[in-house]
Each structure stands twice: as C-alpha cells, then as structure tokens.
Amino acid sequence: MLHIGCHLSSxxxxxxxxxxxxxxxxxxxxxxxxxxxxxxxxxxxxADAAALQALLAEHRFAPIIAHAPYTLNLCGAEEKNRTFARETMADDLRRMEFLPGQYYNFHPGSHVGQGTEAGITYIAAGLNAILTPEQHTTVLLETMAGKGSEVGGTFEELREILDRVLLGEKMGVCLDTCHVSDGGYDIIRNLDGVLTEFDRVIGLQRLKAVHLNDSKNPPGSRKDRHACIGDGAIGLEALARIVRHPALRELPFCLETPNELPGYAREIALLRELAAF
Incomplete structure (x- = not known):
C-alpha cells in the first residue's frame, strides 16, 4: 500500500x-x-497531541514529518545564526516528544562561502549538541539541489555528516525527487542506478521518507523549483516508477507541490492509482 500525504497547515x-x-x-x-x-x-x-497520536494509530498512518523552518542554518557563517538554529531545533525536538515515533526533517544548510568541509563540520557539531539518547524522533537530512552554497547536494556530503554524528541511530535521510533531479541524479532514466548509488554511499536503511515533487527545471539545473505531479521535467511516468519501486514503496511519501487542498487530493488519488499497477 502506498503511504502518501501532503504538507498541511498546523x-x-x-x-x-x-x-x-x-x-x-x-x-x-x-x-x-x-x-x-x-x-x-x-x-x-x-491533549491535542495525544488526540493526533490516537488518530494516527487508529488509522494506521505511516510516520508523519515535522519540517524545520527554512530560516535555520546549522552551518551559518556567524555563531549567532548557528546558535539560533541549534536552540530552535532542540526546542522542536522537545516538543516532538509529545508525538513519539515521528520524523523531523531539515535542510542541512548553506556554508555561505566557508566551504563544504566547514559546513559539514558545523552541521555535525550542531546535531551532536542537540540529539539525545532518550529522544523518540528520527531526524532526517533532506537531499538538496546544490544551489548556491547548499550542503547536501550530493549523497557523499550527507554521508559525511552522518558519519560524524555520534547518535547515528537517531538519524535518517529524506529524498526529495525535485532536489535530486535538479542536483543531477538521473531518476528519470536510471532510478535503479540512483538508488544503487544511494545504497552504496549512504545505505538504503537510512532512507526514511520521500518528498514527491515534480520539477520546473531540467535535470542538473540546481534550481529547486517544485512543480505539480506530471507538469514538470521529471514527468508522471518517472514519478509513477518511484512510487512503485520495491525499495521505496513502504516509505511515507509527502507532496510539496504548488497546490491547494483540492489539488493535493487529486494528486494523492492519482498516485494511489498509479502505485496499484
């Protein structure tokens, strides 16, 4: 069964x-x-969190995903920005304990001219400062498109971060289809090859969720602009292969397409139909 949803307002x-x-x-x-x-x-x-937890269990939801604010940058050039990111993420993780067993996704950050190595070092140090053995939330690094000075545009960069996190069992990866395509991974013509590469570099056991988005730009553009399902450069056929792929189909898929709620409902129904083939 396809586990799929979309981004909702809290x-x-x-x-x-x-x-x-x-x-x-x-x-x-x-x-x-x-x-x-x-x-x-x-x-x-x-009480509201407990009510949601009961609903998730009753209807057998896949894990849900809390997304950190875009403003956070664990590898910012200024210490005050890194401190703000650490404190905000630590507060988020404390709050997520009211919804145990879910995911917390964040963009690794931008090194803003310091270099990728410095960025990776800061990100890992930030995670080591906030992760705790007691937490029940898995923190997900999101695959990025590689625009500007973004860290996480390659699988190797994500692996470097994961290798430096002391509580590695609390970590995972969220694969964004728009980002990896814009970043140059050929999920359109060679999905198996991309997943084999992910497994070699990071390990498929680390892949916990998928952001399912089409892209307004061609592969390798490093632009990061999402399109509705089937309306972009990735296309419906390639996205259908993704939701049907045996290495992915048990994961939670989340739409971040430029939609209102009726559009999300249509896309969810369409992808459930495609996944059933």
Whole structure:
C-alpha cells in the first residue's frame, strides 16, 4: 500500500491536521514546527497531541514529518545564526516528544562561502549538541539541489555528516525527487542506478521518507523549483516508477507541490492509482 500525504497547515492544531489528512485520502502528512520564515512556535496542547497520536494509530498512518523552518542554518557563517538554529531545533525536538515515533526533517544548510568541509563540520557539531539518547524522533537530512552554497547536494556530503554524528541511530535521510533531479541524479532514466548509488554511499536503511515533487527545471539545473505531479521535467511516468519501486514503496511519501487542498487530493488519488499497477 502506498503511504502518501501532503504538507498541511498546523494553524488549527494537531488533531485537525490528522482529520484533514483523512479527508484528502492521506495516511501521512508533513507540517512546519513553527513559522517557516521565523522563529515563533504556538503553545503546544498536550491533549491535542495525544488526540493526533490516537488518530494516527487508529488509522494506521505511516510516520508523519515535522519540517524545520527554512530560516535555520546549522552551518551559518556567524555563531549567532548557528546558535539560533541549534536552540530552535532542540526546542522542536522537545516538543516532538509529545508525538513519539515521528520524523523531523531539515535542510542541512548553506556554508555561505566557508566551504563544504566547514559546513559539514558545523552541521555535525550542531546535531551532536542537540540529539539525545532518550529522544523518540528520527531526524532526517533532506537531499538538496546544490544551489548556491547548499550542503547536501550530493549523497557523499550527507554521508559525511552522518558519519560524524555520534547518535547515528537517531538519524535518517529524506529524498526529495525535485532536489535530486535538479542536483543531477538521473531518476528519470536510471532510478535503479540512483538508488544503487544511494545504497552504496549512504545505505538504503537510512532512507526514511520521500518528498514527491515534480520539477520546473531540467535535470542538473540546481534550481529547486517544485512543480505539480506530471507538469514538470521529471514527468508522471518517472514519478509513477518511484512510487512503485520495491525499495521505496513502504516509505511515507509527502507532496510539496504548488497546490491547494483540492489539488493535493487529486494528486494523492492519482498516485494511489498509479502505485496499484
């Protein structure tokens, strides 16, 4: 069975997101932990979190994905920016303990001229400062498109970060189809080869989730602009192969396409149909 959902607004609370996901035909979803362009987080209601946890169990959801704000940069050039990222992520992980067993995804960051090696060193150090043996949340590094000074545009860069994290069992990877295609990995014509390369460099056991997005730009463009399913350069046929692939089909897939809720419902229904072939 395909586990698929989309990005939902958390403005009405946890349980409301779960109910909305069910209305869309989803059995997973993603949400921002706080304002994606800022730092403020709503007060957490433990009863609301417990209600969502019960709904997830009742309807056999795959793990859901909390997404860190875009403003966080664990490898920023200024110490105050790195400190802000560490403190915000640590707070997010404390809050995620009210939803045990889920995922927390973040963009590794941009080294802003310091160099990839320095970026990787800072990211790993930041993770080592905030991960705890007691936490019940798996933290996911997202594959990036490699634009600008982004870290994580290659599997090797992600592996370097993972190798330096002391609590490696608390870590995983989220593969974004738009990002890896824009980053130069040929998931259109050679999906098996890309997954073999991922397994060789990182290990498929580390792959925990997929962001399923088409791309507005051709492979290798390093642009990172998402398109609706079937409307972009990756195309419906290639995305159908992804949701049907035996190495991926048990993972939670999350749509981040430029859609309103009715569009998400259509894409979820279409991909469930394609996955059934």
């Amino acid at each position: 403005s009405k609370g946890f349980a409301a997101m779960g109910r909305q996901a069910l209305e869309l035909g989803a059995d997973t979803f993603q949400f921002f932990t706080r304002n994606p362009r800022g730092s403020r987080a709503k007060d957490l209601d433990p």
